[in-house]
Amino acid sequence: MTAFSLNFKRWEIGSNSPVAPLVGTRFRRGIYILEFTNGERYVGLTENIVQRFRTHAHGSKHHPAWTDISALRFARVPKKEALSPLEKAMIAEQLNEQQRLRNRTFNFDSSEHRPLDLTISVDEQKHWIQETWVREAYNFS
Secondary structure, eight states: EEEEEEOEEEEEEEEEOOOHHHHHSSSEEEEEEEEEEESOEEEESSSSSHHHHHHHHHHSSSOOOTEEEEEEEEEEOOOOOOOHHHHHHHHHHHHHTTTTTTOOOTTTTTOOOOGGGGTSHHHHHHHHTTHHHHHHOOOTO
């Protein structure tokens, strides 16, 4: 894990707000947190926060438009730093703080549905992941 420390700036904005004037024209790479009107959050990584915000606000193949964005937090990350470990650590931090996340990755309590959820309940998926099914199935203590 890197020793790089994230320094977030926060702006109260809506889904239709332009992000470019806030972050400027350079150094758009980093980790971001979207906040929603219902208190949920979403943690992500990006090479270009302006384009990525637009995708979230207007929708993509991964999810419909998020019209309930209430704030954006953004921390610039230099190219020498890997984004994935920082994103994973921030997701873990948010979950440790009992934040409800829309993230699917690294988050078994996602409010967003996955195709598998239609076949196997979320509770059953958690059960499998935690391997408690093995102990129960074979009466291991």
